Amino acid sequence: MPVWQKAHDLSAIIFKMTIDLPRSEDYGLTSQIRRSANSISSNIAEGFGRNTNKDKSHFYIMSRGSATETQNHLLYGLTVSYFDKILVEKLIKDYDSLIHELNKIIKTLSSTSSYSQPQP
Secondary structure, eight states: OHHHHHHHHHHHHHHHHTTTSOGGGTTTHHHHHHHHHHHHHHHHHHHHTOSSHHHHHHHHHHHHHHHHHHHHHHHHHHHTTOSOHHHHHHHHHHHHHHHHHHHHHHHHHHHHHHHHSOOO
16 A cells, blocks of 8 residues: 555654654653654554454554654654754655545545445
């Protein structure tokens, strides 16, 4: 899935940009942003492996939440002068694009599952 590939690539960028963060952030920002970035592609993969549209959608929604969490960590890192402003702005846009793609998938799954549900 292209959306998984994009999330995977962004996670690798986040990992590389956090290598030189202070040791005092090992259990703070470094850990939090790496985990939130990595959980995006992990949840996409898990959703892809599910059978029902409702189940798939749940994991894509979790991915979207992790993407916005990662954006928050990027903004915090910028605020405390850990990250370069230009790189953060680019990554925020990349995550906005990823979120948009996830929203399209979620919407498609929701509309398809509503047709397959028996009406009371």
